[in-house]
Amino acid sequence: MPAQLSLGPADDDMWQQYDHLATRSFGHPLADIASLRPHADLRVATRNGTVVAGGLGLLIPQYFGGSPLPSACLGAGCVAPEERGEHLAATLMSERLRALQDQGAVTASIWTAANGYARHLGFEAPMTTMAWSVTPDDLKRSFTADDYDVAFGLTPAAVRLQQDLAHRWHGPLQRPHWWPHWSIRRHSLSVYRFSRPGRPPTGVLGFAMTQSEQHDIHLAVHDFWTADQDTASAMLAFLGRQHRAALVEFRRNALPPSPLLLHNLHRYRPSARAWHPWMLRILSxxxxxxxxxxxxxxxxxxxxxxxxxxxxxxxxxxxxxxxxxxxxxxxxxxxxxxxxxxxxxxxxxxxxxxxxxxxxxxxxxxxxxxxxxxxxxxxxxxxxxxxxx
CATH class of the missing domain: 3.30.1050.10 (SCP2 sterol-binding domain)
Structure with a gap:
């Protein structure tokens, strides 16, 4: 008979065990586990003191209707392969959500490819999630950047711009103070600011360079925050000038749900890929x-x-x-x-x-x-x- 399961917060040893378990469960190390430890709530399931399942939770405000609501942002949930099939993930999810609700969360968000599992737990996808790919040449021929200054690096003004733009949508996070620099380190991002001469920034662009299996350079866009169409055009024109890249890839949901490409490309030949969606649950x-x-x-x-x-x-x-x-x-x-x-x-x-x-x-x-x-x-x-x- 298997030992009784225990659920609860992780101590130092359990954090280390969970890190090893996540590597075994996902098939590769998760750098986020170490870097998010100062900010995350980790709940684990143990048998005889051994961690057999776990998951991170971040209490971060999420904008709805222009107001930030305390939200449980869930990530890196995993169950040991030998423990699967016993509904342990659902049991652990209840513990993870309870802990964050006790801290004030009224909504919960998750990114997961296991959509049926998430729906069983009360989550649903509010929108289709897409990733887009387009060649730099197509962007160069289709967009212009008249009278815009481009500067490298994140500044307090750029952070304020991102927060101002985030509240115009339903769903973006009110990023905590540690988020921007954590994201830059996590993805090796280069961040650029776009502004009219002598004016505050109206656009923030963050991207990383990756190499494909064929040794082509791909430019992966992670952040695309723009106050208006003219700034968006300047940002896309800037991407079109990155001649080292064979392809510009806008990661899942990096582009806002606006027909920027549909209404502006000279030749419409981008590639679109559907990704597993963001899923939401109302806790209260x-x-x-x-x-x-x-x-x-x-x-x-x-x-x-x-x-x-x-x-x-x-x-x-x-x-x-x-x-x-x-x-x-x-x-x-x-x-x-x-x-x-x-x-x-x-x-x-x-x-x-x-x-x-x-x-x-x-x-x-x-x-x-x-x-x-x-x-x-x-x-x-x-x-x-x-x-x-």
Missing amino acids: IPKAVQLRGWPPHLDLSIPIEVTDSSAGTTHTYLLHIQAGSAEIRPTSRAAQVSFTGRQFAVWFAGGYRSATTAHLSGVRCTSPQALDAIIRSTTDREPWLPDQF
Whole structure:
């Protein structure tokens, strides 16, 4: 009979064991484990003092509606190969989320290729995640950089710009003070600032050089933050001048969900690759709705139903939004719009761009007008999470 499983926070020895376990589970070392230790919460499962599963959690604010919500950002979850098949990952996930909820998290985000597993745990993807590849020559022929200064290195002004741009979307992290330099070290990034002469920066570009199996140089873009189309054009023109690179690759979700390439390339021949998506879960519906930002012109009260299929529970709420604030409280009124917990997360992140897309995704309603109104309440911004963890 196997020894009883224990769950909890990791001590020094368990951190070391988890590092070795992650290498064995993923098939390669994870440099993040050592570098994130000062900032991360590590929960592990042990048998007889041996770590058999573990996962990191970062408590980082995540923007929704322009407001930063405390979020559980989960990464590097792994289970020993000999322990798989016993639902240990789900058990450990509950422990990881509980610990971060105790610290204030109201939402949770994860990047995982195991989408079915994540959905079983209440997560859903608010958007399609794409990576793009284009040749420098195509960028050079299609974009110009008139009257822009380009400077190397990250400055406080560039960090402030990234934060200002992040709150314009649903999903980006409010990066903590240690994040930019950690990311630069982690990926060996070169960071450039773009600005009009004598003006503050309006663009931040971060990329790394990699070598393909054929020894071609590929330029991998990790950060692409732009305040407007003119700055974006200058940044893309700069990439087009990097003649050492055979290919410019925008890593998953590095490009914002804007038709920059579609509307501007002289010859449209980029390559697109779908990646496993960012997935979101709402840990506390009342707190998340209260803390989230809302459009100031909205004034609506709609009874909604949210079903948590994993817990087998259904709750009916009255959602009230007015003057940029919202609250959600239990009600006995009949629901006009019915969500599953996963559908609620997609709506919360602005993933349904119309009532039609919500309907095709299975959101039910007794009032088409109520469905249209509630969908429009989160479409003031689009979902985008370019941060990798």
